[in-house]
Amino acid sequence: MTNAPAIETHGLVKSYGRVEAVRALNLCVEPNCITAFLGCNGAGKSTTIKMLLGMIAPSAGEGTVLGKRIGDPNESREARGKISYVAENKPLYGYMSVEQTIRFAGSFYRDWRDETAKELLYRYGLPLERKVRLLSKGMRTKLALLLAFARRPELLILDEPSEGLDPVGIEELLQTLVGQCAEGTTVFFSSHQIAEVERIADRVCILDKGRLMVDASLDHLRESYRRIDLVFPTTPCEPDFRMNGIESVRGAGCQLSVFASGNVEAVIERAHDLRATSIEVAPVGLRDIFLETVKEN
Amino acid sequence: MFFKLNPATGQPLYLQLMQQIRHAAETGALRDGDQLPGIRTLAEELVVSPNTIAKAYSELEHEGLLELRQGSGAFLCVKRRTRSLADHVHGARRRIRELIERLRDDGLLDEEIRRAFEAELLHPTEIVRKP
Numbered sequence: 106m107t108n109a110p111a112i113e114t115h116g117l118v119k120s121y122g123r124v125e126a127v128r129a130l131n132l133c134v135e136p137n138c139i140t141a142f143l144g145c146n147g148a149g150k151s152t153t154i155k156m157l158l159g160m161i162a163p164s165a166g167e168g169t170v171l172g173k174r175i176g177d178p179n180e181s182r183e184a185r186g187k188i189s190y191v192a193e194n195k196p197l198y199g200y201m202s203v204e205q206t207i208r209f210a211g212s213f214y215r216d217w218r219d220e221t222a223k224e225l226l227y228r229y230g231l232p233l234e235r236k237v238r239l240l241s242k243g244m245r246t247k248l249a250l251l252l253a254f255a256r257r258p259e260l261l262i263l264d265e266p267s268e269g270l271d272p273v274g275i276e277e278l279l280q281t282l283v284g285q286c287a288e289g290t291t292v293f294f295s296s297h298q299i300a301e302v303e304r305i306a307d308r309v310c311i312l313d314k315g316r317l318m319v320d321a322s323l324d325h326l327r328e329s330y331r332r333i334d335l336v337f338p339t340t341p342c343e344p345d346f347r348m349n350g351i352e353s354v355r356g357a358g359c360q361l362s363v364f365a366s367g368n369v370e371a372v373i374e375r376a377h378d379l380r381a382t383s384i385e386v387a388p389v390g391l392r393d394i395f396l397e398t399v400k401e402n
Numbered sequence: 403m404f405f406k407l408n409p410a411t412g413q414p415l416y417l418q419l420m421q422q423i424r425h426a427a428e429t430g431a432l433r434d435g436d437q438l439p440g441i442r443t444l445a446e447e448l449v450v451s452p453n454t455i456a457k458a459y460s461e462l463e464h465e466g467l468l469e470l471r472q473g474s475g476a477f478l479c480v481k482r483r484t485r486s487l488a489d490h491v492h493g494a495r496r497r498i499r500e501l502i503e504r505l506r507d508d509g510l511l512d513e514e515i516r517r518a519f520e521a522e523l524l525h526p527t528e529i530v531r532k533p
Contacts, residue, residue, distance in 0.1 A: 139451045279449050287442035287452040303409040307451045324414035331412070386521050388412020 114168030144312035189253035199238030222255035242269035263294035336383040419458040
């Protein structure tokens with residue numbers, strides 16, 4: 106185990122013509138942690154992941170994955186040997202059966218664990234004889250996850266791993282991710298399921314229109330983000346609350362709702378000075394932080 | 403031992419776990435020498451990052467409430483300090499009860515009292531203060 110970042114990028118850019126899908130991305134994913142990668146559809150998550158894996162070339166900038174440069178084909182290949190990756194569309198060979206697929210993948214990877222594969226196969230209840238093209242969306246996802254989890258990678262990169270899974274499947278997935286992390290694997294996954302992320306992630310990165318807007322530990326987000334609802338005797342002045350750490354201020358009559366990423370004390374002090382008749386401070390969930398972040402941008 | 407972590411309370415999960423283990427020691431649900439589940443086992447059971455469990459265990463070891471033995475897990479060491487903490491909690495409960503009675507006498511509804519308590523507890527300076 107080292108403390109060097111599992112993933113690190115500097116000014117990573119990907120342009121398609123005049124459209125910048127990823128803009129000046131400085132990403133740092135800590136080792137032995139679970140990091141969630143959030144963003145709306147088209148925010149640039151999958152493009153970023155594909156650049157990290159050497160599947161598409163960056164237009165500018167550089168980065169390393171497990172200490173190997175992503176721009177160097179040989180180094181990138183070396184890194185790929187230590188990474189399990191589950192792609193967004195879960196590409197598998199439709200003409201193979203579940204059993205053939207597992208045997209095929211097992212012959213491929215040096216870090217393959219037969220016992221784990223059997224255990225997961227039993228837990229997921231996948232039909233061995235069925236052709237992959239006849240699997241339901243959820244089963245297909247499970248098979249793709251099985252292939253990733255049966256290895257013992259240093260880094261696990263999952264692009265929307267819970268897509269198509271039922272609540273039981275999602276719970277099993279989260280448990281497996283937690284278990285993988287406990288074995289020392291670094292987990293980096295993109296997701297739209299904010300409630301899941303909120304439970305298991307150590308850190309969260311929020312990408313919006315190709316830009317990294319938030320890169321913080323969930324502990325930090327939980328401790329610093331607050332919504333402060335204020336009531337005043339007369340209509341308050343919104344600009345009074347435009348200060349450092351205040352993400353947004355909304356007014357309705359005598360009420361103000363302040364969304365703060367810090368500096369809560371200063372807000373309370375100002376509210377006291379302006380003779381607020383009610384001050385309520387409430388914690389903010391990751392869903393609100395996410396919505397506020399992508400809306401503000 | 404049952405622990406329940408709530409991701410939406412505005413408090414880091416490792417702090418919630420620390421408090422619940424402390425509380426279990428104070429109430430006697432966990433006793434001196436009791437073994438806590440391993441990091442991986444508890445992480446899978448609570449479905450939280452193993453780093454959350456590791457951080458809570460290591461902070462409690464720092465406080466002297468847990469002893470971490472290499473390879474064999476975490477053991478509780480309930481010393482006099484914990485019991486005096488239990489006395490503190492007992493005293494605090496009594497004072498809170500008295501305060502609530504006074505507020506009710508002043509005509510405040512329970513819901514208003516609860517909100518006032520919650521608002522004060524979420525005050526940032528209160529959160530960082532260590533018990």
